[in-house]
């Protein structure tokens with residue numbers, strides 16, 4: 131059976147293989163995602179982001195439990211950093227979700243960021259589409275815990291949950307980095323450690339300074355480790371989903387996301403195309419290679435490369 | 446058309462990463478060895494998914510399939526290796542996933558290691574294994590030296 135057929139018929143291996151193709155930037159993955167596109171758009175996409183160690187994976191585990199109790203299926207994509215030196219990685223998010231391994235309604239995939247910035251991997255978008263086509267009701271995406279630059283999550287998910295923990299200076303850092311704006315729901319995790327109330331006030335004060343929005347992000351308290359406050363957290367996430375649907379924001383978000391995705395696809399192709407032109411037997415490529423004194427103008431070269439677009443690329 | 450449109454992407458062999466699932470199978474809690482091996486694999490450029498302690502053969506095989514790994518590395522100190530490792534091989538067969546190779550580590554006597562290799566385990570790393578031999582193992586495509 132074809133990979134697409136296997137995936138649509140619920141074959142876990144086909145799904146897993148397809149995600150690997152996307153991770154390896156294999157051309158077959160693009161074709162597959164394009165083929166499956168009509169089957170997508172049904173899943174609810176939830177992002178979990180926040181500084182390292184705030185409890186994103188533990189929260190994902192607890193949320194999966196609640197979502198399963200409510201009879202919905204889940205896909206989890208958990209991104210961890212890759213070593214910039216070897217490209218290798220130890221992906222440790224899955225450990226926290228071990229108890230769901232044998233549940234057929236849960237599919238968990240760990241991803242190395244493989245040099246992609248922004249808290250995600252280049253293939254995260256494709257993996258979301260594939261899980262969506264596979265028929266998952268909810269897709270949870272856990273970003274790399276990088277603290278500041280994981281803004282990309284807001285361009286690929288319906289609802290972004292920002293995970294903080296009490297009294298760590300973490301909330302202050304987050305506020306400074308301007309990450310508050312991307313949060314649709316705040317959760318202060320590890321309330322069992324105490325000090326959560328102070329963190330809540332910090333966030334509230336910071337939000338009071340911002341512009342008044344139609345959606346006021348709620349601030350939830352939870353202990354993922356003790357599985358306390360998880361039902362209310364999921365309800366708050368669903369509350370945001372309902373708001374998006376009623377306000378027309380969901381359509382707007384998805385349109386925005388589509389645009390971002392096209393930009394990303396074009397950028398990826400353009401980068402490869404530029405390398406091909408510069409490495410190939412082209413006038414500009416030859417000049418670059420023969421240049422010894424470093425006097426070439428990169429802006430002029432870029433214009434030239436853009437001018438070269440098309441002769442081999444057009445199909 | 447879509448297939449055509451994507452040929453400008455980075456060549457797959459440039460980006461293709463090997464993936465390995467490591468796990469502690471059985472009930473003992475000695476995870477030092479498996480963590481050292483996981484880091485050695487990472488340093489060899491592998492993406493390691495560490496599944497953690499107290500994994501059953503069923504969990505290991507299911508996780509390996511979801512993660513689409515090239516290899517499974519299991520560590521056992523409980524003495525149950527002669528039942529748990531063959532069970533993993535059996536489950537891989539049932540799932541048509543025998544392309545996923547299995548290697549082991551921990552406390553496994555030589556006779557048992559030989560017997561396990563006979564039934565399809567590609568390598569057993571004993572307690573004194575050098576990190577270099579693990580890296581060589583990866584570079585040979587998860588085949589014994």
Ligand SMILES: Nc1nc2c(ncn2[C@@H]2O[C@H](COP(=O)(O)OP(=O)(O)OP(=O)(O)O)[C@@H](O)[C@H]2O)c(=O)[nH]1
Nearest residue numbers: 181182183184185186187188275320353354355356
């Ligand atoms: N006390 C307490 N500890 C928690 C809670 N939730 C998670 N932890 C612990 O916090 C640590 C980090 O948890 P993770 O879930 O791995 O955090 P993470 O945000 O996914 O971490 P990275 O993926 O590395 O960024 C672990 O030791 C957890 O056991 C909680 O509610 N209370």
Ligand SMILES: [Mg+2]
Nearest residue numbers: 186187223272
């Ligand atoms: Mg995590």
